[in-house]
Amino acid sequence: IPFLFYSQFVQMSCVSDSSRLNKFLRERYLNLPQGEFCQVTYVWIAYCGMDLCYKTRTMDFTPKTIADIPEWDIIGQTEGFSTEMLLAPVCMFRDPFILDSNKLVLCEVLKNTREPAESNQRNSCNKIMEKVKELHPWFGMEQEYTLLGVDGHPFGWPRLGFPKPQGTYYRCVGADRAFGRDIVECHYKACLYAGIKISGTNPEVMPSQWEFQVGPCEGIEMGDHLWMARFLLHRVCEDFGVVATLDPKPMTGDWNGAGCHINVSTVQMREQGGIEAIEKLRKRHAEHIRVYDPNGGEDNKRRLIGCQVFSSINDFSAGVANRGASIRIPYRVAQNKCGYFEDRRPAANCDPYAVTCAMARTCMLEGEEELK
Numbered sequence: 275i276p277f278l279f280y281s282q283f284v285q286m287s288c289v290s291d292s293s294r295l296n297k298f299l300r301e302r303y304l305n306l307p308q309g310e311f312c313q314v315t316y317v318w319i320a321y322c323g324m325d326l327c328y329k330t331r332t333m334d335f336t337p338k339t340i341a342d343i344p345e346w347d348i349i350g351q352t353e354g355f356s357t358e359m360l361l362a363p364v365c366m367f368r369d370p371f372i373l374d375s376n377k378l379v380l381c382e383v384l385k386n387t388r389e390p391a392e393s394n395q396r397n398s399c400n401k402i403m404e405k406v407k408e409l410h411p412w413f414g415m416e417q418e419y420t421l422l423g424v425d426g427h428p429f430g431w432p433r434l435g436f437p438k439p440q441g442t443y444y445r446c447v448g449a450d451r452a453f454g455r456d457i458v459e460c461h462y463k464a465c466l467y468a469g470i471k472i473s474g475t476n477p478e479v480m481p482s483q484w485e486f487q488v489g490p491c492e493g494i495e496m497g498d499h500l501w502m503a504r505f506l507l508h509r510v511c512e513d514f515g516v517v518a519t520l521d522p523k524p525m526t527g528d529w530n531g532a533g534c535h536i537n538v539s540t541v542q543m544r545e546q547g548g549i550e551a552i553e554k555l556r557k558r559h560a561e562h563i564r565v566y567d568p569n570g571g572e573d574n575k576r577r578l579i580g581c582q583v584f585s586s587i588n589d590f591s592a593g594v595a596n597r598g599a600s601i602r603i604p605y606r607v608a609q610n611k612c613g614y615f616e617d618r619r620p621a622a623n624c625d626p627y628a629v630t631c632a633m634a635r636t637c638m639l640e641g642e643e644e645l646k
């Protein structure tokens with residue numbers, strides 16, 4: 275009995291107090307009619323370009339397009355608490371938590387001079403995407419993440435010791451291998467309801483590690499949809515009392531890191547003989563590594579170690595059906611000599627705006643300035 279009590283206590287301590295509140299009581303209030311009013315939740319990227327923030331306002335009508343959503347003032351976090359910033363709505367989604375007709379709105383953060391804030395990578399990315407829009411660039415990103423208890427311990431792992439070694443968890447099924455499937459399936463449904471272009475999900479190599487894919491998205495839409503999908507992931511995890519981390523190497527030792535692979539295609543690549551971007555990427559390997567995680571490559575140093583199906587951070591490589599290369603060319607693409615390629619270097623915590631912008635600069639523009 276003492277052991278069972280201890281086990282239950284440890285299990286309870288791994289989840290947040292908020293997740294244990296009475297959800298049936300919560301539903302009583304969420305089901306109340308709200309008349310003509312609409313709750314609009316503004317979501318934005320703050321601080322170092324990784325933290326997501328939000329606040330909600332009431333509108334007396336249901337917005338039909340993004341043009342119906344007004345800008346909103348906030349107090350700037352990056353330049354001191356006396357600095358007023360602006361939230362400029364850019365993309366609207368349905369709210370899967372409080373349902374129709376309520377909305378989620380992704381926003382750019384602008385200074386009071388209307389210049390983009392330091393954390394705002396979208397602004398410069400959008401300018402580049404406008405330059406290459408006739409190429410109809412398609413992107414798909416594979417977001418890996420790891421589930422943790424609120425104490426930082428991987429969700430589902432033994433409290434003492436480690437789970438069985440990697441090898442049986444990838445795309446697995448079973449209570450002894452798949453940890454947190456409820457979260458994954460709820461997140462998937464939330465994304466579909468919201469209107470996010472989520473295209474799939476699967477368990478990853480490390481236990482309690484998962485992946486979802488977003489795309490294909492054209493141009494700036496890639497960053498918009500992936501950022502909102504991340505917001506929904508954190509919000510769903512909050513309901514379950516656990517944490518989703520995008521740390522590129524959440525566990526030291528012989529455990530896989532987490533990436534955010536990007537698949538890239540233009541209208542020329544989708545035609546015969548269209549895969550010609552590999553050598554351009556080779557020449558700018560160091561520049562891309564610098565923008566593939568928010569710390570200039572320092573996070574990826576822990577992940578891109580030249581083993582565990584990860585390329586070396588110091589070397590560029592490309593290969594057909596080679597998951598250990600920097601760039602993987604799918605077998606069917608190599609056969610057909612057209613299609614897309616996968617860059618496996620971006621870290622899980624990358625900014626998709628920075629990554630897609632770098633891709634467009636290198637592969638789709640001639641003579642562009644050095645990557646930022």
